[in-house]
Amino acid sequence: MRLRGCFRDPTPAVVQAARALDQAVSAHLAGDRERAAGLFAQANDPEVRAWLESLWGKGSPYVSVSKLPAVPEAVRVPARMPTTAQKRALHARDGFHCRFCGVPVVRPEVRKLAAVLYPTEVTWGKTNASQHAGFQALWAQYDHVVPHSCGGTNELDNLVVTCAGCNFGKMSYRLEELGLLDPREFGPVTSEWDGLERFLACAPNNSSKPTPLRGAA
Numbered sequence: 001m002r003l004r005g006c007f008r009d010p011t012p013a014v015v016q017a018a019r020a021l022d023q024a025v026s027a028h029l030a031g032d033r034e035r036a037a038g039l040f041a042q043a044n045d046p047e048v049r050a051w052l053e054s055l056w057g058k059g060s061p062y063v064s065v066s067k068l069p070a071v072p073e074a075v076r077v078p079a080r081m082p083t084t085a086q087k088r089a090l091h092a093r094d095g096f097h098c099r100f101c102g103v104p105v106v107r108p109e110v111r112k113l114a115a116v117l118y119p120t121e122v123t124w125g126k127t128n129a130s131q132h133a134g135f136q137a138l139w140a141q142y143d144h145v146v147p148h149s150c151g152g153t154n155e156l157d158n159l160v161v162t163c164a165g166c167n168f169g170k171m172s173y174r175l176e177e178l179g180l181l182d183p184r185e186f187g188p189v190t191s192e193w194d195g196l197e198r199f200l201a202c203a204p205n206n207s208s209k210p211t212p213l214r215g216a217a
Helices: 012-029 033-042 046-053 084-094 108-117 133-137 164-170 197-202
Strands: 141-144 159-162
Touching (some): 012 033, 141 164
């Protein structure tokens, strides 16, 4: 099996959706809500949803698995999702890009604020089809490179920032089973993308106001 960096490279539509979301946030911060609304709507692109859904599930044409023998349960550690402090450290190290495919990512806190301020353009229902395609594809997630089921730990050196597509495509398999290169052997993408964290300055001024994370520039 030829090793590759990710399951499927982001399509031009995904790149354009990220650009539209970035411009939407800038327009909102500049006080141009009409332009912001239009750009948020533009990022809800069916082509972006098609790219993401092509990576989901066992039936994905881009995800092939060559299963290896199971790891004995005696060497497994209890599963634990990253804490807030760990997520902060991960974004400080990895920035706001998927460590597999390099797509820009956005934390749920940013998307939730966009849905509050632009409920018509940024929808987030219970089904995939009812969720905003741009925010769904760029959804920041966190992957255990070596899965818990294979003896992976919860330490930062076994965690990387990922997009939804790469995380759902990888599921609980090992890199060797998927023919993926280890993303930790390559440096994170560096760019001016800030994960749209600057948008959180618009959150209601109360005790539940989200705190922006500072990632690598």
